[in-house]
Amino acid sequence: MTPPHILIAGGGIGGLVTALTLHQIGLPCTVLESVRDPKPLGVGINLQPNAVRELFDLGIGADQLDTVGLPAREWALVGLNGSEIHAEPRGLEAGYHWPQYAVHRGRFHMMLYKTVQDRLGPQAIRTGCRVTGHDQTAVGVIVHLQTASGPATETAALLIGAEGIHSPTRAQMYPDQPPIHWGGALMWRGTTRAKPIRTGSSFVGLGTSRHRMVIYPISRPDADGLAEINWIAERTLDAGEDWSQTGWFNEVPIDSFAHHFDRFRYDWLDVPTLIRGASRAFENPMIDRDPIPTWVQGRVALLGDAAHAMYPTGSNGASQAVVDARTLGACLVAHGVGQAALKAYDDKLCGPVSKLVLRNRGAGPFGLLDIVDERCGGHFDDIDAVLPATERAAFLADYKAAAGFAIEALNAAPPTLPKDARTIGPQTET
Numbered sequence: 001m002t003p004p005h006i007l008i009a010g011g012g013i014g015g016l017v018t019a020l021t022l023h024q025i026g027l028p029c030t031v032l033e034s035v036r037d038p039k040p041l042g043v044g045i046n047l048q049p050n051a052v053r054e055l056f057d058l059g060i061g062a063d064q065l066d067t068v069g070l071p072a073r074e075w076a077l078v079g080l081n082g083s084e085i086h087a088e089p090r091g092l093e094a095g096y097h098w099p100q101y102a103v104h105r106g107r108f109h110m111m112l113y114k115t116v117q118d119r120l121g122p123q124a125i126r127t128g129c130r131v132t133g134h135d136q137t138a139v140g141v142i143v144h145l146q147t148a149s150g151p152a153t154e155t156a157a158l159l160i161g162a163e164g165i166h167s168p169t170r171a172q173m174y175p176d177q178p179p180i181h182w183g184g185a186l187m188w189r190g191t192t193r194a195k196p197i198r199t200g201s202s203f204v205g206l207g208t209s210r211h212r213m214v215i216y217p218i219s220r221p222d223a224d225g226l227a228e229i230n231w232i233a234e235r236t237l238d239a240g241e242d243w244s245q246t247g248w249f250n251e252v253p254i255d256s257f258a259h260h261f262d263r264f265r266y267d268w269l270d271v272p273t274l275i276r277g278a279s280r281a282f283e284n285p286m287i288d289r290d291p292i293p294t295w296v297q298g299r300v301a302l303l304g305d306a307a308h309a310m311y312p313t314g315s316n317g318a319s320q321a322v323v324d325a326r327t328l329g330a331c332l333v334a335h336g337v338g339q340a341a342l343k344a345y346d347d348k349l350c351g352p353v354s355k356l357v358l359r360n361r362g363a364g365p366f367g368l369l370d371i372v373d374e375r376c377g378g379h380f381d382d383i384d385a386v387l388p389a390t391e392r393a394a395f396l397a398d399y400k401a402a403a404g405f406a407i408e409a410l411n412a413a414p415p416t417l418p419k420d421a422r423t424i425g426p427q428t429e430t
Helices: 013-024 049-057 105-120 168-173 271-276 317-335 339-361 364-376 389-403 407-412
Strands: 006-009 029-032 044-047 069-071 074-078 084-089 101-104 130-136 141-147 150-156 158-161 181-194 202-208 211-217 227-236 282-288 300-302
Touching (some): 006 141, 006 150, 013 317, 044 049, 084 364, 084 389, 130 158, 130 168, 141 158, 158 168, 168 300
Parallel strands (some): 074 202, 158 300
Antiparallel strands (some): 044 101
């Protein structure tokens, strides 16, 4: 019997990990990517241990991840006075069985892209091919496409919509969905060659939830001790200010925003110099989408940002897309290729991840910065007198549990997909 074919709309991180997972369990698939010539776009992202575990189980190990980033050693928050609020080890040094990785998003994406081509063949990814809609039948999905040659259709057993925050598949499922949500914050992103701070592989959040910097390296130091330092400068606009005049995800002059961070200058870190040391900077609003009641409609499922676009305050958007893909694979193994598998996937993830979307909208783990700001304006002599260590630890432990990477639970959990797992084939449906 020929295994049923699955179409994946979108060749981003979630779509590509889905393709690798389907290949692992013996299901043929094709990735439909609207971009003709994908390039290594973006700057830094973090892959949490729960996602790195899944990548390792896919045969994407430290040797490959080390080519696109480096293991994170520490996560730290710092007040407006430059003094430490909280710091803790991350990855292996925290006791996880898997590291946390800080990677260049574009290079990681292209590594996945090449891995799909190597394992599934170059025909597995069709570029310049945009999914514009779908019709469901009793036995499959008719997928409508726009290609370089004009409109076309493909038929598949399932359609996985992984096209990101602007997903056409989601728009068809929810034609009356609210517009993209923007809470008033702008982000400017860039990278600068500079000496790493603290441990040499530390993720540092500095400031308040309305005015902060996030800084971490995404490469190892070179012979001169310089690494590629990823930075994100964030500011919530005041009433009356408008970002829409500049557009979305635009390259902007560094001097157009750097002055907002001139006071972030300390004996151990000079933020203005770091920002102005970048060759390019990109501006975009901090956005997400309101949660939806289900990610699944019949034989169509959403995955990654198409399902749960979230603020990057928890550094888990890409990680959740990886976990989505692997969970979907496990459900296909358990239930066969059909609606029962998609329902099981939805039942497991939609509810808790929807809560995480709203939690990240409320500052996520950076909520500690808000608490300090509220209690002392971000300036303190003794952080324990402002925010006791037990309160800090409990706050972050609660977030890790909600995001799916609590240490004890993750270390004790069985593999999402055993290496020899294979699907039981098509589901018999009535």
